[in-house]
Amino acid sequence: MAFVSFLILCFVVSTDSTFSCQSTDDFVGASSPGDIVIGGLFAVHSEMLHPEEYPIKPVIQNCAGFEIQIFLQTLAMIHAIEMINNSTLLSGVTLGYEIYDTCAEVTKAMASALRFLSKFNSSEDVVEFKCNYSDYIPRIKAVIGATYSEVSMAVSRLLALQLIPQVSPASSAEILSDKIRFPSFFRTIPSDFHQTRAMAHLICESGWNWIGIIATDDDNGRFALESFGVQAMANNVCIAFKEMLPAYLSDNTFHTKVDRAIEKIVKETRVNVIVVFMRQFHVLKLFKKAVERNVNKIWIASDNWSAAVKISTIPNIRQLGTIVGFGFKSGNVSTFQDFLRNLHEKPTDNNKFLHEYTTLLSLCAHLEYHDFQTCISNQSQDDLLQNVENKHQIWRDDFLNANVESGFIHSTILAVYAIAHAIKGQCKDRNCKDPSAFTPWELLEELKKVTVIDDDKEIKFDSNGDMSTSYDVLLWKEIDGHMEITTMAEYDLEKGGFIFEDEDQKKAFLDLKKVQSTCSQHCRPGQMKKVTESPHTCCYECVYCPENHYSNQTDMDYCYRCNNKTYWAPINSTTCYRKTIHFLAWTDWFAIFLLLLSSFGVVLVLSVSIIFTKNLNTPVVKASGGLTVCYTILFSHFLIFLSTVFFIDEPTEFKCKTRQALFGISFALCISCILIKSLKILLAFSFDPKLQNFLKCMYKPIPAVVTCTGIQVIICTFWLVFRTPFVTQNFSIPRAIILECNEGSIVAFAIMLGYIAALAFICFIFAFKGRKLPENYNEAKFITFGMLIYFIAWIVFIPVYATTFGKYLPAVEIIVVLISNYGILCCIFLPKCYIIIFKQETNTKSAFLKMIYTYSSKSAGSIAVSQISLDSKSSSPRATISDSCKPDKNSANGNCHFQVPGQTLIKGKVLPKNITRTMVRKRLSSI
DSSP states (O other): OOOOOOOOOOOOOOOTTTOOOOGGGGOOOOEEOOOOEEEEEEOOOOEOOOOOSSOSSSSOEEEEEEOHHHHHHHHHHHHHHHHHSSSSSSSOEEEEEEEEEEETHHHHHHHHHHHHHSSSTTTTTOOOOSOOTTOOBBBBBBEEOOHHHHHHHHHHHHHHHTTTEEEEEEEOOOGGGGGTOOOTTEEOOOOOOHHHHEEEEEEEETTTTTEEEEEESHHHHHHHHHHHHHHHTTTTTTEEEEEEEETTTOOHHHHHHHHHHHHHHHHHHTOOEEEEEEEHHHHHHHHHHHHHTOOEEEEEOOTTTTTHHHHHTTTTTTEEEEEEEEEOOOOOOOOHHHHHGGGGGOOOOHHHHHHHHHHHHHHTTTSHHHHHHHHHOOHHHHHHHHHGGOOOOOOOOHHHHHTTTHHHHHHHHHHHHHHHHHHHHHHSSSOOTSSSSSSSHHHHHHHTTTTTTTTTTTEETTTBOOOOOOOEEEEEEEEEEEEEEEEEEETTTTTTEOSSHHHHHHHHHHGGGSSOOSSSOOOTTTEEEESSSSSSTTTTTEOOOOOOOOOOEEETOEEOSSSSSSSOTTTTTOOOOEEEEEETTTTTTTHHHHHHHHHHHHHHHHHHHHHHHHHTSHHHHHHHHHHHHHHHHHHHHHHHHGGGGGGGGSSHHHHHHHHHHHHHHHHHHHHHHHHHHHHHHHTTTTHHHHHHHHHHHHHHHHHHHHHHHHHHHHHHHHHHSOOOOOOEEOOOSEEEEEEEOOOOOHHOOOOHHHHHHHHHHHHHHHHHHHTTSSGGGHHHHHHHHHHHHHHHHHHHHHHHHHHOOSEEEEEHHHHHHHHHHHHHHHHHHHHHHHHHOHHHHHEEEHHHHHHHHHHHHHHHHHHHHHHHHHHHTOOOOOOOOOOOEEEEEEOOOOOOOHHHHHHHEEEEEOOOOOOOHHHHHHHHOOO
């Protein structure tokens, strides 16, 4: 098998920044021997110095920017390993460690990873190239780290060659959950998917939708930005601007881009919330510049810097506004704090990080807290070598404990314990004192099944290699002049909601809502968004909800339509209202008026009935057809008045079916009786033989009334059976429901009314024929008037009924019914009642006979003249009239007497030869 040997370059710090690789062990930051060695990758320094001379050589340079928080993580790893070694967890098997500084650079981290891959006990740190690494034993069994996701991505791809387990306590990029690309990567924190979702929920629940984002221009920043963009869109949050800062402080454009980002923040006055996905040293630079420009916003911190003490101690940090962040759920780190208190007793020979820290303490001990921290961060390794010999070692017990970020410390300890439990699983039936007892890939399989007890809870890696612990929502609050990082809430990953322990936390959360960060003003309930020309959906105009629509929440994209036609809503409404049900109620003033008219009609009918009953044997009553006909007509009028009651109050199925049928049949009965009455009078006083014969054929009172009324009954029966009227709701009025009767069939309704009109028209013709009868017998004239009133009323009714809507529609028909009914009733009966009451002298038999004789003589004279005229035309005159015709005393009206042979004379009246005294008596007796 072919071998390729890689010699891992290392450096020895010197004043001239040159490298002399004395030993590969010089590359290690901290180490301790053990039966099983675990590697560590931490960005203890924030940047790697780059040479300015050319040509650039492939030499790893010194680093600068000592990071206290990351240094504390290396101590947490050492502390956890020491605790395990001092416990019975591994039953005598000791853990060792090799910790390397990545300087936040991928190239430096790759060099460390190459040494991890080197063969165990190889004197030259040789990495063998093999097709199968199943039996390959590298110098370490697992790796803790790296700090940043971009570094972890690169290292994980290299470690995956031998499937060496890598457990990171800080790398949160969502892409690292992909087990196809990163099969050996695990982490003891949630992925950025949960963090960005939590951020989006916080922003959404606070009522903000117009925000800015600042991120580092590296894999971690871009992935975080992409993930947050998806979550923001899902929560209707718009990103006003995105600013990307260089990932490395050594980039020449870094300060220029920081200035541009600050200028953008100041310019966007409507953006009051800024989400920051950056490393701590980036945020430190950004905030110092923001303090100079008096920027005051709400800053949403990612887990990288949400609990950074060195940022919270920036002078005048409170001027920046409110800082809210998401940090990893912290556990009990009291044992670690005890470890820090005794750290000064630890030897620094095998821990270059600790040695450097003690040197920095000596260099910066004379400064105040923040300046002291700045001094530590700004020293390069070259500077330390130049000054360390002139300083005495000074230890500050409080400084490290004050900088502890418990979330990262806890996740680091958890990572060590997870690996330790996996090793325990492998060592059950193996002698783990022998480094070749198991391979890394076997440990990887065991790690997938590991369960760790943390704070009395069992936690384990999910299928993506993540530990789904919760987040602490952190609020930076000024207390006694100092910025304190407090816990405001807990974010539950499973339920996706915030958990508040007390009212103070909830109040602090609600206080955030007082700040506005929107592209447009919030649309109030009763309004909806109208998208403008802006490409962002968060920029809109607020318009009122139209009629019959409502919105009951703020910032609604559209207004809800009222569920059904029984509800309505005015413009700019927040709810729907039930429509008022309208109908012609008993209590309506117009209904009361119509009822009074109907009641008066009923009283009038009863009064006429009483008058006719008391004057039963008088000529006027007898001339009206007698009690049978009169009572039938009066009863039909009563039913017509009664039918109006069914048009009032809430419609029901019974009322809708009854009112038109009762009215139609009653009116048909009334007109039928009047028609028979007209025929009878016309027959009694008609002396035209042809007309007399026709009227005799037509005059069948009972069959005619039954037939005429029966036809109407049949029409109404078919109507009620096949297209029956029913109750319907009329929604034509916006805010009301009109309960009304739907006639079922307009055709049937028209046929019913048309049939009554046909009967009335025939009645009108017959009555018109008899308009010149004697005064006391001249009902035909009044019937004509009654029919004319009927026609006028119903002709006007048709267009009015067709164009009227609302609750007063039934009143239109009631009015027409009352007008036509009153018209016929008054024309038929009131003249007779007038004669009975006020002209009793004319209501005698002798007075009636006198009028009949007078009418008969007139009719006879007109017929005689007509016949004489005809005879003269035929040249055979049958009578002569004297030139000196004088009135006779026996003449009732002073008419001249004339006589033709064969004619009959009654009281001086000459009747036609075809009319005898017997015929006159019969006509009189028939009245």
